[in-house]
Amino acid sequence: MKIITAMVILGCLLVVEVKGQARSPKSRCFCANQGVNMVSPKLIEKVEIIPQSPSCKTQEIVVTLINSMGKKCLNPESKFTQKYIMKAVKKRSLHKK
Template sequence: MTTTAVFVFLSCLLAMEVQGQKFSKGRCICADKGVNVVLLKNIEKVEIIPPSPSCGKQEIIVNLKSTERKCLNPESKFTQNLIKRALEKM
C-alpha cells in the first residue's frame, strides 16, 4: 500500500512538472522580412537567432534605445554588414 501511494504521489509531481513546461508553438518572432536599415546610434543590442525546428529562417532582431525591438531583413546589405561587425567584435 505504501509503495502504491508513493508511486501515485511521484506520478502526480511528474504530471505537474510536465504541465508547467512551455513548448514553442512553431512560430518565428519576426512575422515579415523586417526593415532594411536602422540608425546605428539607436541600436542597443543585436540578437542573431539561427534557424531552429520552431522557425526555419534566421532572424536578426535589434533592441533599440527607445526599448523598441525591430526585425532586420537578413538579406539586406546593411544587416549583413552589421552581422559581420558583430562577429568581429566577438
C-alpha cells in the same frame, strides 16, 4: 442484451476508425515578415541572432532599440544587416585578444 452488446461493439469500431486530421505545424517565429532593411546604428542597443529551429524555419535577426523604443527585425539578406553583423563580429574578436 444482444442489442446493447451490438451497440457497444459498433461504438468501439467507430471510435477506432475515426482518425484525427494531420495539422501542419505553425511556425513560431518572432518576426512576422522579412524585416526592415536598415536601422540607424545609433539606435541599436542589442542584437540577437536567432538561428533556424523546428518551430521557425528562418534565421532571424532582432535588434533592441535604445530608450525603450522596442524591437525590430532586420532582413538577414540586406547589405546593411550583413555589414553590421560582420563589423560586430570583427569588433568582438578584437576585444577577446
